[in-house]
Amino acid sequence: MSAGNHAHGHDHGDHGHGDHAHGHDGAPHGSMRDYVIGFVLSVILTAIPFALVMTNAFADHRVTAGLCMAFALVQIIVHMIYFLHMNTRSENGWTLMALLFTVVIVAICLSGSLWVMYHMNLNMMPGSGAMAGM
Structure with a gap:
């Protein structure tokens, strides 16, 4: 290998080592x-x-x-x-929309779980024979 051959794959193109614009594209x-x-x-x-x-x-x-x-x-x-x-300006509001979607899904899961557990507890037969024999 010659000293001028850069085979290690650090192709910077026309960017120098001081250029660290990591693709932020104007994000706040x-x-x-x-x-x-x-x-x-x-x-x-x-x-x-x-x-x-x-x-x-x-x-x-x-x-x-x-x-x-x-x-x-x-x-x-x-x-x-x-x-x-997170605000309405970042990524044209998509981060806020993703947050709202997540909140809705978590609320549905939590309320559904509480509802099912409440009704399972309500509909359990007190003193069933299977539990008394244990």
């Missing part, structure tokens, strides 16, 4: 400011439920659990906006 990327805002919001949205649980702020634990779930939902939205850059 967050700035350092956006990442810092997302991080601060995530820390706040984690610290508030932690404080609610650790200080027993509410006598009814169901209220605390509901508030923690609400903060978790808001934190999911913060992550999708600030870290995953």
